[in-house]
Amino acid sequence: GENVEQHPSTLSVQEGDSAVIKCTYSDSASNYFPWYKQELGKRPQLIIDIRSNVGEKKDQRIAVTLNKTAKHFSLHITETQPEDSAVYFCAAAFQGGKLIFGQGTELSVKP
Amino acid sequence: DTGVSQDPRHKITKRGQNVTFRCDPISEHNRLYWYRQTLGQGPEFLTYFQNEAQLEKSRLLSDRFSAERPKGSFSTLEIQRTEQGDSAMYLCASSLAGTGVWGSSGANVLTFGAGSRLTVL
Numbered sequence: 001g002e003n004v005e006q007h008p009s010t011l012s013v014q015e016g017d018s019a020v021i022k023c024t025y026s027d028s029a030s031n032y033f034p035w036y037k038q039e040l041g042k043r044p045q046l047i048i049d050i051r052s053n054v055g056e057k058k059d060q061r062i063a064v065t066l067n068k069t070a071k072h073f074s075l076h077i078t079e080t081q082p083e084d085s086a087v088y089f090c091a092a093a094f095q096g097g098k099l100i101f102g103q104g105t106e107l108s109v110k111p
Numbered sequence: 112d113t114g115v116s117q118d119p120r121h122k123i124t125k126r127g128q129n130v131t132f133r134c135d136p137i138s139e140h141n142r143l144y145w146y147r148q149t150l151g152q153g154p155e156f157l158t159y160f161q162n163e164a165q166l167e168k169s170r171l172l173s174d175r176f177s178a179e180r181p182k183g184s185f186s187t188l189e190i191q192r193t194e195q196g197d198s199a200m201y202l203c204a205s206s207l208a209g210t211g212v213w214g215s216s217g218a219n220v221l222t223f224g225a226g227s228r229l230t231v232l
Contacts, residue, residue, distance in 0.1 A: 006153070032219060043202070043223040044154065089153045096167055097208065098144065099221060101153035 006102025023090035032093035115224035132227040136205030146202040
């Protein structure tokens with residue numbers, strides 16, 4: 001089947017700490033794994049993505065790692081700031097080109 | 112072109128009525144997706160198009176739901192005989208389908224609209 005599982009559902013960290021969100025995907029996922037950030041009342045926005053020919057990608061304080069053998073990928077946010085507070089969704093591309101999303105992680109960064 | 116536009120932004124209707132949502136994608140994008148999102152959940156895939164062709168419709172989607180993209184530009188999503196369980200945010204997204212590896216050169220990256228919120232009383 002086509003499934004993406006995301007954990008944890010909620011995450012609370014102190015400002016300056018790191019946050020890690022993990023996702024697993026079912027066998028039929030292909031080569032593309034994006035992460036979206038959704039602030040309250042707003043649309044999901046792409047923050048970083050990774051393709052299966054690389055194991056890690058970084059963009060300033062955000063990094064994503066991919067383990068194709070274990071079928072999981074993770075989002076890492078370092079030096080968290082209050083403006084990082086939002087809901088984060090992982091996604092995986094499946095046969096035919098559609099994206100299937102995880103259930104979301106509500107990140108709260110406390111000042 | 113200011114991005115993906117959706118109309119209306121909010122719709123309140125009574126159970127049993129039909130509703131239609133419209134999505135205008137980014138003009139050069141040939142793929143268009145519809146998702147449904149309820150509070151506390153991730154976007155749930157409904158259907159998607161490449162140009163005017165509907166490539167896939169979710170098996171979870173009732174026959175009361177239909178989508179069209181007649182000229183390969185804007186799309187409409189119609190829900191017939193609405194039920195209270197249809198209350199949700201309906202998100203449209205578009206992308207430029209590329210060849211080769213997903214995500215290369217920005218291809219296949221989804222840009223979302225602001226959504227159409229449906230409330231069924």
